[in-house]
Structures are given as structure tokens and as C-alpha cells.
Amino acid sequence: MNFFKVFHSNLSDIVTKLGEAGDLPEGLDTSRITCEPPRDATHGDVATNAAMVLCKQAKMKPRDLAEKLAPEIEKIAHVVSVEVAGPGFINVKLSDEFWHARLKDVLNAGTDWGQSDMGEGQTVNVEYVSANPTGPMHVGHGRGAVVGDALALLLAKAGYKVTKEYYINDAGAQVDVLARSVYLRYREAFGETVEIPEGLYPGDYLVPVGEKLKDVHGDKWLNADEADYLEEIKTFSINAMMDLIREDLAALGVVHDVFSSEKELVDNGGVEAALKYLEDRDLIYTGVLEPPKGKTSEDWEPRPQLLFKASQFGDDVDRPLKKSDGSGTYFASDIAYHFDKFQRGSDQLIDVLGADHGGYVKRMKAAVKAMSEGKAELDVKLAQMVNLLENGEPVKMSKRAGTFITLREVIDKVGKDVVRFIMLTRKNDAQLEFDFAKVTEQSKDNPVFYVQYAHARCYSVFRKAMDEFDGIDLSEANLATADLSHLSDESEIKLMRLMAEWPRLIEAAAKEHEPHRITYFLYDLASEFHSLWNKGTGDVSLRFLHADNLELTKARLALLKAVSLVIASGLLVLGVEPVKELR
RNA sequence: GACCCCGUAGCUCAGCAGGAUAGAGCAACGGAUUCCUAAUCCGUAGGUCGGAGGUUCGAAUCCUCUCGGGGUCGCCA
Incomplete structure (x- = not known):
């Protein structure tokens, strides 16, 4: 559960209550209030802008309003201190017990931790890969495949009903x-x-x-x-x-739910149906396009052709639906295809395309707007280029010389988990460097390794614990009964806080359609964990296992278990298998 | 010419749903290992967020203009 949401609703209740009591005007709009982790941890655990957002409506100074809210906020369970800071922020500090309770939440939820109902069961269709059926996939396709697949998994985790779809361009x-x-x-x-x-x-x-x-x-x-x-x-x-x-x-571990054939769509009259739909709404006409400017195109000649009024829906010009030979353009069948996806009942459509399709986005968005009468939304994620490197040197590829490296070769060389993780270490629209040497290196320069190592370290302690504590019960259920009050070190609290923020991260990443945020979160979590681990080298009391103190050990193991579960949960969203051991 | 993406530390990149004193990693420098894997960690240094306006209580983030880099631009998909 996203505790920031809970806090937000507590805060709304307070505003309502104060309104009813006459301390504040009634019926204030609380929708712009945010509750979020402050950037600077010394400011506390939750920061809210409530006073600054409400001050105008309430006709009060933000700091005065904050002072009014503060005593009420202080009454919320687990709040240990409330502070008004800066221009009117309200900073809230939560008790250790609150984090202990979240740790238990993690143990109880297992790798389902982070599962959200934000999507409210809405249907999302994610179309990705859709490589032409003319040859094996190359690395660029692989990126689209991973981005699309992870995005689909992410949306499912956020409570959407997801269809993973591949469009076969088998008609052109x-x-x-x-x-x-x-x-x-x-x-x-x-x-x-x-x-x-x-x-x-x-x-x-x-x-x-x-x-x-x-x-x-x-x-x-x-x-x-x-x-x-x-x-x-x-x-x-x-x-x-x-x-x-x-x-x-x-x-690559990618499995689609639906493969749609362009040819089938055309043969079944899907294109005609879609064009008819547009025609009935007077969105099609025959006209002559302006020649493209700034680019010398010798063979260009003005020609009347069938056009879609894309410019009515935000595109720059109207777009052709028929080629000069009378057959439909790719755009025409793609309109039909998106129409089909919409009619199959998707509230949201997402296309993951190669960056070279960038010029295509506006017209497709326009088409979807027209075909769904504004009811469906299309988001297009463009997967940028992947540059293959070997020790910093670009890998030279040439189809002619037969030195072209396929996706399959890359997967066989480094493994699917490495490919998937690395493909998500940049946002989709930034170019990505994929260095064979780096991605297989076992060092902290390699984020895959760094995160997997954290997971493996947890398991290394579990093995040792089984050994030293005579087969101690490491099940979530048992560890959840530990006396967590033993966990009070700053690093331990930080870890618990991070894990508690996981549901919020899922929701934000799902909302923005940005699966790469998961990798960054996992990196942070791993980093915090490594940090705590190393504290134990200087301070023996912070080690996880204490032969003379079973209760403390159990609490620490509960923390470790949770860390391993959250890492596993995140890797699951990336489609990467968590490892328990590194050779 | 139009449109799209990018511009954040010397380098590679994050920046969360508009929030407070903009963060990591690498590289540089200084430290930590009788100990659960040091395959890691801690510290120091490093910035006018390309530039100029605007919206806002508040902008790296939103809008306009501008500079620089990349991509695309009927009859390919």
C-alpha cells in the first residue's frame, strides 16, 4: 500500500474537519495537495505542500495555515513530530514503529509488495516489437521488446488489465x-x-x-x-x-498475448471499415499536398490523393491514405489496426516503436483521437538506438561483410537477464551504450551485478544463518513475528523507508509509462543495503547474525528477507530472475 | 522550411506527481578488510541545470522565443 496516499486522505479529513469546526472555510479543494518524501531526509519522512496550496482559498498566510494544521497532523497515528519549514512546508516525522509495520507489510505481501490498484482494472493494450517478418531481430528491436515487456509488467503490477500485442506487418x-x-x-x-x-x-x-x-x-x-x-x-x-x-x-523471455496480422486485417475489410468510419464523419477528402520544404525531392509531383484530416486533431498536415497505385498506405492499415485495438475494448493504447518512427507519432495520435472520438488515448514510446561497444570501442557492423550482430547473439553471449536489465538503465528516448565488457563485469560499475549481488548477499546470510542457528525457520511468516524494535539504526530505518516507498514508485512509474525507474530504484535499494552491510565491518553490533542473541538475529533476518523480496519484486517487473548466488 | 527528441559536475547519466540547500556512478584525491563474499563501503573535491523572458507562493521540471547536437519529412514499414 502506498502510505503517502493514506497520509493524503488523513490530511483531507483534517481539512474537512477544521472546515466543519469553523476554523477553516468549508469545502476547500484538496486535490492539489501532495504528500511526498522530502528530497532531504533531514526534513523528515513525509512533506506536504497543503498549506501553500490552500492558502489562497483559505485567505490565510501559508505559514499561519500550516501552524493550524500541524497540531491536527500530530494526532495522526505514528506521527512523532510536525514541523513547519521554508515557505510553508509541513514536514512530518514518523516513528520507527511505523517503519517496522511497513516491514511486516513487505513480509506479508512477499513479492506482491508494490502491487497497486491504481489502474482500477482499466484495460491497456501495449503493442511492442512488431518487427517486420523479414529477418531475425536486431539489438534495436530488442530494446523495444524489453521496454514494452517491462512496461506491460509494470502496468499489470499497478492494477491495469494488460494485453501484450505484436503487430505483424505481413501485407506490404x-x-x-x-x-x-x-x-x-x-x-x-x-x-x-x-x-x-x-x-x-x-x-x-x-x-x-x-x-x-x-x-x-x-x-x-x-x-x-x-x-x-x-x-x-x-x-x-x-x-x-x-x-x-x-x-x-x-x-529474451518475452511472450505476447496477441499476434495481429496486417494481412488478415486488410483481407477482412478492416481498412475499408475504418475509412468508412472516417468518411461518415467527413474526415476524408481528396486533395493535393504541399511538397515537403527544405528537402530536394526531384521526383516529387503534385498529385491529388485521398487524405485524412489529421490537422484537425493536432497533426501538422493532412496525411495520405492511398498510394498512387490506389492501394492503401501503411498509415491507412495502421489506422484500421488501432481502430481494431480500440474496439476490442482498450481504454489506453501504447505503442513502443523505434525512434525512426518519430515522425509518425503525431498522425497516429490524431487518428486514434478521431477513431475513438477522444475516448482512447495513445501514448507512443520511442526506443532510441543501442550502440554496441566492446571495451569502449564501437563494434563495427556491416550486413555485407556478415559482421552484423543479431539480438540472439547478444542474448547468447551475456544472458537474457543482463540484456533486459541493461536495456532499462536509460530512459527509452535516450541513446544507450551496451558494452559487452562492462555488462558482464562483476563490479559495482555494472548495475546488473550490483543489484544481483545485493540479493545474493541476503541469501548468503540466510545460508549462514541456517548453519549457525540450526536450521532456523526463515519463512516470511516466522520472520514477521520477530521483535522489530531491534531495528533502529539509521541505515536500517533508511532501508525500511525505501522499501515502504516501493508502492509509490510503482504507481509513479506506471503512470508515466517509465519502466526504467524501476532499475534506478533497485540500484538505490541495493546501495543502501551494501552500505548497511559494510557498517557491520566497523561496528560488530550491526552485523546480521549474533550467536548470543536470537531475537536480534531474527529481526535482522526479517529485514534481510524484506530486502531480498523487494529486490525480487522489482526484478520480476523487469523480467529478470533474481539470483541467490554469484559464481 | 516544418515537426520530434536531446542539452544537468571533466565524462556517463538520474532528478520522483511543479517543491526547500539539484543527486548518483566514473575519473581524481584520502580512508576502511583478524569480520556474514572488500565483487563492497566511507569521506573530500567538483554545477549560473545551453541562454532569455513568462506562468506560479515556488521552475531543471510547464509556456514562448533563442542557440547548439541528433532524427524525421507523399508514392517504405
């Missing part, structure tokens, strides 16, 4: 190119020497697809016209590529 020109490329590999499988011309996909990964095609269908297409084989080979190839991609995703 690219899959025709794929089919033609595979056809050449098919001929190659019969012993022919082929050269992959410019414009087709040269990758080796299509060789086995050509061979399999031969195995399944024999030589029936060797001398056939393209029109006879293209569709069948296309379907065959797309399936093969999707198998490949699904394997890559599985290796």
Missing part, C-alpha cells in the same frame, strides 16, 4: 521482397548458383528457408511464373520468419 511491399529473396534461396537449394540482387534480402538466414521450401514443395515452382508462386511462398516465408522472431523473443 517488404514481404514481397522477402518472398522473392526466399525464391532465390529455393533455387539455390537445387544447386543453382544465385546472386542476390540489390534490393532483396541477402541474409544467410534465408538459406534454410529455401531448403525447407524445397523439402516441402519439391521442384514445382522451379520454372513457374512469379504470379504462380509468390503468394504461397510469401505465406511460407512469413511463417518461417515469425517462428524465428518468436524464438528470439522467447530467448
